[in-house]
Amino acid sequence: MLSNDLEKQIEAQGMPLGTVEEQIKNFKNGFPFLDIDYAAKIGDGILELSDAELQKAVDVYSEKSKDKIIVKFVPASGAASRMFKNLFGFLEKVDSNLDNDEFTKTFISEIKSFAFYEDLDDSLKKAGSSISKAIEEKKYGLIIQHLLDDEHLSYGSLPKGLLKFHKYEEGSRTPVEEHFVEGAQYGVGKDNTVRLHFTVSPEHQNRFEKKVAEVQPKMEKEFGVKFEISFSQQKKSTDTIAVDLDNKPFIEDNGEVLFRPAGHGALLENLNEIEADLVFIKNIDNVVPDRLKDTTTTYKQAIGGLLIDAQDKTFAALSQLDNKISPEVVNQAEEVFTKVIGGKLAPSYASKNLEEKAAWLKQKLNRPMRVCGMVENTGEPGGGPFWVKDADNSLSLQIGETAQLNLDDETQKSHFKSSTHFNPTDLVCGIRDYKGKSFNLMEYRDPKTGFITQKSKSGRDLKAQELPGLWNGSMADWNSIFVVVPLITFNPVKTINDLLRDVHQ
Template sequence: MSFSKTDVQVIQHKGQTVEKVEQQLQTFKAGLPVTTLKAAATIGKGIVSVPESDKHMYIRFFNDVKDAYAIQKFVPASGAATRMFKFLYHFLETFNPEQDDFKTYTQNHPDLLVFVNGLERFPFYEKVVKHIPDFKALDLGHKTYRFASVLLNSNGLNYGALPKGLLPFHKYTNQTRTAFAEHLLEAARYAVSKGKANVHFTISPQHENNFKDQLQEALKMVEHKTGVQVDVAFSFQKETTDTVAVNLDNTPFRLADGAMLFRPGGHGALIENLNDLNADIVFVKNIDNVVIDAFEEDVVAYKKMLAGMLLKLQQESFAYAKVLEEGKVEDLGALEMFLTESLNVVFLEDYNSLSTPEKIGRLKTHLNKPIRVCGMVKNEGEPGGGPFWTENSEGRISLQIVESAQMNTADSSQRQILQNATHFNPVDLVCGLKNYKGEAFNLTQFVDAKAAFITQKDKAGKPLKALELPGLWNGAMAYWNTIFVEVPLLTFNPVKTVNDLLKPTHQPHV
């Protein structure tokens, strides 16, 4: 299509090219392929179950060698807390405390009843109540309505508009901690090299000052409790990863002033931020997955276990890569077994017919990739992605984390594979970002661009289609070497709704 002079200026201002935008528009027209599931990854068939003795061995190994590596923790933290309070926003819109019967209302809204029953146990309870002088004298309907109003409205605490990481998550005897502060403390207990921890948060530019306002107090708390210095860095999702939005007929969606609309490309865009890190080993974890102090020792142990497994695998992988590079390989069998049994590589059907030099070239390609070790928890019905064996359009079979939106659930055979799934992706990754020479991989070269998503959204009441880039731990890491490891459900404690803060892993004994 032809773009106006203004269109071209907007595209260039975003650091993009007309050709790139044209490719995105073509993607909307052509559509995207669904992921073909071959089988669910299960224990012994794509997921490793680590014996207790090996768990302690990996932890000791990590503790012994960690000072030789540059280690970072990477936390996507730009998401707003709006969805945490969805049922409370609905309550404020649909309940009139002057007219409606609160008891009757809660019978049809069980989430609200849970919220009310746990009101005093929320870490922000005292802060909210300070804004309501007559709180204790109110009946339950007025009390709940006023509480929710102060919590969410812009003339109150406005929590729904804040990043989830800046909300109070845990109340202790002498302090309240946000998810942001808990991540710093957690990093000081496992993401440490030479006595220092490095943590990187990806945030929205408009909230940078809010994070920095909390930073110094949080750092003092962490250093007081652990003696570890924590260095914190922030970055933003790059405008160059924004994607053009279209109308339902796949023409560019335009704003009232005629300008083309671009939208953030989703968390898959953060592969660029991850790629910018100068680190050997990176722990990746979501902002809302934290626990109170009483449970942290177990969480830390499994983080170290995953890191120890990664470093063990890297050592062996690097040794083979060096032998191949130096031309000293004599028997390919041991390397082939390592790739298939330890790194889950599935060779293409033509592999056995290749000449030895061709096999060596193929083996070099398999070895020369970033490695990720991903914790997986038993499926307890949580929404989200899971571990599967997949097959791409070139016939390559590999382990992937697949979201339900990527699957063809209309196909009965694909539904059956989905039903056979036993584990869930809690976003608990440890990543090796350098090759055997200590050179950083260009992570953008290992992205499957076809694993993007097309979703329906709206803007100013008008429907639109949006293009989301391949998810950070989905298609953005599609061509990595992947190891899935079973970890206990205790390590997975997300706060998807405000009521999750009432669970034991978020409720300190004060």
């Protein structure tokens, strides 16, 4: 039973009491592991496009995207503070000798290569110094303070989307600006409009709006398109309650119960409010300079074309099932499910009569659809593609995170190790049904695919809970097509020194 005081706090959070009770039950019982049958591979769950197939998919997209409402959905609330963890650590050291800190040594020695170099130098000059002078005097901490501190460039507290990432002759660009450029290259839809949607944290939305107001007119002039920009914030009602190690609500020193953001799965509610035919999802920091954008553009158009083609065939099959149930119509729908979407029939399917087969296929086909880019696994973190058993014993394609897998089980561990690819948050989604109505995406997630992690607050241990991941359990009941994309399309920036890699220069 929850106390009256706790109930009031939950209501103030905008959460139903039943939701919190269910979360506490999850802490007590844990989440079941994902029931992996085996890892998807090229030729069995993962498509690898030939040059001709790639061009065909691009052509389909070029021909049919102009009449679609296309949204580029960019999770952009991530703070940049984690990018600077090593530099913050350097400032805390009593001995600021670069020889004892390879990360900071690299940062200082390559400092001219960063897109924010001139801004940082100007900041130091205003204080009577300069980067070259500070380096000469071995005042490395001064340089880092001017980069990170709020009274100077504020990079330590800004979101990633507003940091200068890439240098150009005409000036440097932030990730927000790079997403404008990308949008103009593959996101132009109905009414010659590029629709960008950024999910941001409340404290930074004004800064994003200011940057957009500065950038939008010149981008529209340069690319000859109209930009429509929208923002949303992760809802407080999607936060999850934290508990102590005895699974009782974690009460802070001020007497308030602790709620925590529930991971990117919370953004399913934001995605559910998007009105669009196609939605591209890509993280804010996965951008490259113009000289490397061609490959990204080609493959984004290709996965868009694959989705449009798969939707057209699926919608036609569903419409036929509405009109008439015959062996021919059912066989055609079956072929769409197995050949176009790449689904696998349930063991019981063969014994069903014609009407039962039609009903089963209709239920399987009438779902949200996504095409996910898969890159070769090089040890980077990311969800792997697996064939997973559904309740009816059919197999479906899922993206499984390491935390969802039972790696103590030798068979499951073997499946995990045999996985050759992972999804770098690179997908295009179809969120309308064959009658043009938006799906309620909340109905197609698997609530049993959350995560429980151990954290601490004010020196006390606690357990935190994440909702099913946006492209993992939140899309568990979607139809999924996995396709190989080149590794060059995946260029995340986890630390500031990642910007020194060739792909960001």
